[in-house]
Amino acid sequence: MxxxxxxxxxxxxxxxxxxxxxxxxxxxxxxxxxxxxxxxxxxxxxxxxxxxxxxxxxxxxxxxxxxxxxxxxxxxxxxxxxxxxxxxxxxxxxxxxxxxxxxxxxxxxxxxxxxxxxxxxxxxxxxxxxxxxxxxxxxxxxxxxxxxxxxxxxxxxxxxxxxxxxxxxxxxxxxxxxxxxxxxxxxxxxxxxxxxxxxxxxxxxxxxxxxxxxxxxxxAPKLDPQWPDPVPFITSYSEKATGSGETNRIGYGVDDTKLGGGFENDDTVVFRAEAQSRHYWKVENKDFYTGKGWVVSQESDELYTEFVNGEEITGGTVYPPGVKKIDLKASVSVKLPYSHVPYPESSSLNKVNAPAGEVYRYHFITERITSYKATGGGLKLKQLELAYSMPRFDINELKKVKMRDGIGMGPEFMNQYTQIPTAFPERVKQLAGKITAGKENWYDQAKAIEDYFDSGEFVYDQNDIPYPNETEDYVDQFLFETQRGYCDNFSTAMVMMLRSIDIPARWAKGYTEGTQINHNGERVYEVTNNNAHSWVEVFFPNVGWVPFEPTKGFSNRADFYYASSEPAEAPNKQQQTEQTVQPATKPVPTKEEEVSQESTTQPEKKAEVNWLTEHWKSMIAIIASILFATLLIYRFRRRWLPNVLIMLYKRKKDDQSFTKAYMALLTQLNRMGLKRPEGQTLREYAEYVDSYFHSGEMGKITRSYEKYIYRGGQNSEEWEQNRKLWENLIKKTIS
Known part of the structure; x- marks a missing residue:
């Protein structure tokens, strides 16, 4: 030493x-x-x-x-x-x-x-x-x-x-x-x-x-890697698998560079929202299409603006003065926290107020809002209060846009939102031109493309959706080969068809409105991973960004109407459907009503705390009882565990049971205090145990064990004799 x-x-x-x-x-x-x-x-x-x-x-x-x-x-x-x-x-x-x-x-x-x-x-x-x-x-x-x-x-x-x-x-x-x-x-x-x-x-x-x-x-100088990088191999293997129908779990994700593949449902709750209207929840937009998926064209710090908790937001989505808006509020309880802030799609977000919120960053291209701590680093929020203005879109106003260069639209903007890949398939452009032939304004052209996906040729499906191969375009594959897919397929196809005829459009993603549930007497929408969704937004120079919903089986939640002051054509069947699917809003409460409502409705978290305050003694007593019972069970395991082992091995007759039973006996003897010294043979240890119990049972069962180990296997009579010897011995360890 x-x-x-x-x-x-x-x-x-x-x-x-x-x-x-x-x-x-x-x-x-x-x-x-x-x-x-x-x-x-x-x-x-x-x-x-x-x-x-x-x-x-x-x-x-x-x-x-x-x-x-x-x-x-x-x-x-x-x-x-x-x-x-x-x-x-x-x-x-x-x-x-x-x-x-x-x-x-x-x-x-x-x-x-x-x-x-x-x-x-x-x-x-x-x-x-x-x-x-x-x-x-x-x-x-x-x-x-x-x-x-x-x-x-x-x-x-x-x-x-x-x-x-x-x-x-x-x-x-x-x-x-x-x-x-x-x-x-x-x-x-x-x-x-x-x-x-x-x-x-x-x-x-x-x-x-x-x-x-x-x-x-x-x-020392270092050689280049001698083995191939495993990441591309695994990725390529995954791509081959997904090409034949790999299934992923549905939900919001940040990487959209490679769209495709199937999804399986996931009902994990993301957030619950007490909102005054039914609408989609946006997280971000993306503007650059690669032929396989979507990326953001610019990510410099100059494209960000910051605002603090509860501050009026400047620089966000702004609609012209002529667009009617309704001021609304929503309370969001986040169950699956992210650092991004979900907010009503197509709305002008005015304020974000969160109990734990500090600083928010807004990206002008993606319109993504991310929460941060004042000291730096992402901050996942659990409770949000949103104040926003929900626009109403006048169809007559939308139909006025017929020219390429409208108000506030320059070459840089048009290049950004009509971008298509260099090798974009010509037949996609031809299809878009064929669908919109005879339509004179952007709205009718967008509606024609949106309605095109309602035809019987297209099927909404989440399973076995292939990835495009290296030389194949994602949109082209969907439009002309598979004609099967989910929201990413439909929305991306519509955006690129619009861009191919020089209508500025972008790809938006977030969640649908969710399922309405009753919670403390209030109308609450529960949003799960199953509600992850993508849709289309089209820019009208006299109105702003307007959402469209091409995905089959989904309805556009935006508020469209015909201004009564102007004559208008009779709405077609699709437009009538839109008007009937407008948000189910309730009147905006006055300040007095808000105060009254806040005073009568307690937050869920506070109710839990009050319940705990009232029953804390019972909870402590229950926890203490459980811990004490667990301690007693563990402390006196030598007295009850042998009986469990006897019941476990009593009816087993396979060869492996004998070795397991013998090892369990050694453990129980060691627990009793008859420890086997290091280096001592089993026969020497068996003699020591037999001398302690004044019997020869341990020696007999040990010789059978050695015989079994070296010879392998034993007949049913030998097992029955050994089982009785083993049972007698293990019972003696109880006392």
């Missing part, structure tokens, strides 16, 4: 520090790959846990300290009240109870951030204990080191995380720890007494070797 206790403690401290930094490598990618931006509490938690293990603090005190820090961290991250105000604690326990239920139902996306954070803390807690065990007991860190290298390598390969420096750190830390622990393990096994000079002779060459090899590895 090492002669100096002081030096031994110092070396062990170095090992704990190395282990801490190795575990830190697991957390570094989290900030880059997720919206989490406050990793300090997790790092402090790891350091505190490692310190408590190093100083051998009693288990109960260690538990109390870490539990207190955990509670403080959750309060710091998610609650703005004073920590002594117990309402936050009741709120957390309420979410904990519901999240446990969601966990067992495998509805992981609906779990609250507080519970997710708790799980991360528990995971770090367990890993720090394992590190402590591997360092002090096993004296080997190889497994954790290899797993860490694999995790970091996979993240570097398949994500945007750059692990170049991380790999160097891991090599230095890992090989240093392996060298240290090899010395400790050798001294422990061989009962060697290692002096401080001998320790230097071991450690100095180790550190020189690790440092020198690391420097050589960094400075």
């Amino acid at each position: 090492i002669q100096s206790r002081k030096h031994e403690s110092t070396m062990k401290l170095v090992l704990y520090v190395f282990a801490f930094f190795m575990l830190w490598e697991w957390l570094r990618p989290v900030k880059e790959l997720t919206d989490a931006n406050n990793m300090t509490v997790f790092i402090i938690f790891m350091a505190l846990s490692m310190a408590l293990h190093f100083f051998r603090v009693r288990v109960w005190l260690r538990f109390v300290v870490l539990a207190c820090f955990l509670g403080f961290s959750i309060h710091f991250l998610y609650y703005e009240t004073l920590i002594l105000d117990t309402t936050w604690l009741f709120d957390f326990f309420g979410k904990f109870a519901s999240d446990v239920s969601l966990l067992f139902q495998a509805r992981f996306l609906e779990i609250s951030f507080e519970f997710q954070t708790l799980l991360v803390f528990i995971l770090l807690w367990l890993i720090t204990y394992l590190l402590h065990y591997w360092i002090t007991v096993k004296k080997s860190i190889f497994l954790f080191f290899i797993v860490t290298v694999i995790v970091v390598s996979v993240l570097d390969t398949f994500t945007v995380y750059d692990a170049s420096v991380a790999i160097v750190r891991l090599v230095i830390i890992g090989f240093s720890m392996l060298g240290f622990l090899s010395l400790f393990r050798l001294s422990s096994l061989e009962k060697l007494s290692i002096s401080v000079p001998a320790l230097r002779k071991w450690l100095i060459p180790l550190m020189v070797m690790v440092g020198f090899s690391s420097c050589i590895g960094l400075a």
Whole structure:
């Protein structure tokens, strides 16, 4: 053993520090790959846990300290009240109870951030204990080191995380720890007494070797990759699979560069909205079509504007003064948080007010609104209050647009929103011209293309939708080959057909209105992943962006009407349908009515807190009872577990049951206190057990076990005899 206790403690401290930094490598990618931006509490938690293990603090005190820090961290991250105000604690326990239920139902996306954070803390807690065990007991860190290298390598390969420096750190830390622990393990096994000079002779060459090899590895010239990049291979394999009908889960996504493939339904709730009208919910637009999907043409910082929580929005969608608008409000409760803000499509958004909101960024091209913390980093909101103006579109006004160059439309705008790929199929243009032949204005032309998709040739389908091959255009494939698809197929085809005849259009995406439900007597729309949707917006210079709905089976929720002051043609059947499908709005309440309504309707979250406040004693008693019962069951498992094992193996007659039963007997004997020393043979151990119980049953069953292992198999009579011997022995462990 090492002669100096002081030096031994110092070396062990170095090992704990190395282990801490190795575990830190697991957390570094989290900030880059997720919206989490406050990793300090997790790092402090790891350091505190490692310190408590190093100083051998009693288990109960260690538990109390870490539990207190955990509670403080959750309060710091998610609650703005004073920590002594117990309402936050009741709120957390309420979410904990519901999240446990969601966990067992495998509805992981609906779990609250507080519970997710708790799980991360528990995971770090367990890993720090394992590190402590591997360092002090096993004296080997190889497994954790290899797993860490694999995790970091996979993240570097398949994500945007750059692990170049991380790999160097891991090599230095890992090989240093392996060298240290090899010395400790050798001294422990061989009962060697290692002096401080001998320790230097071991450690100095180790550190020189690790440092020198690391420097050589960094400075030496490097060959190009000798193996092919696995990402393109996996991607190509995936594309082949999807070409034959791969099924993805439906829902909102940010990557639209490659459209196609089938979808399966997902009824996960994204948000619930208490709104005054029925309408789509927009997230963003995209303006550049590649032939395979959609991207954003420009992403510079100059295209963003910022506004703070509750501030009047400037620079958003603005409709001319002649367009009638209705001022409305909506309250959105987000169940599947994102950092983007969903808002009513085709509306002028006036204000965003969120309890946890701080700063919002608005992109002029995509019209995407993203929430941020004032200190930087994305912020996922759970509750939103929106104030917006919903336009009403006069069809007579829309029909006035007949010329290419209207008010406020320059060459740059037209080039952007009539963009088509260089190799865009000519037959798509010809089809668009054929459909709109004889139509003199943009509205009638857009309606003609929209109505074209209602024909019997097109089928709405989410299954087995192929991807276009390398030389095939996504729109061309849909229009002339498959004629089957979902919203992305219909909406993209309409946008590109409009652009091919020089009508500016863009691709919009978000959610449909959802399903109306009754919630506390209010009209609430529940929006799930199944409501993810895309549609078309056409620009009219005298009106602005107007939504169209080409997808078969869906209805346009925008408000179209004929101005009574002007004579108009009798609306056709399609227009009559539009007029009957207008938003079901209710009168906008006055300020007095709003105050009255707010005073009589309590938020759901507040009701939960009040319920917890009233029943907190019962909840604590129930939780304590469950924990106490679990502790008793575990503490006295030696008394009830044998009976369970007897019932389990009583009717089993296969050969594998004998080996499993024998191993269970060894475990139960060890639990009883008859521990088998390391290196002792089974026969020697059987003699010891038989001498303890004053019987020969353990010897007989052990000889049968050895016979079974070396010969393989046994007949039914042998199993029956061994089962009776095994049952007698395992019953004796109960007392």
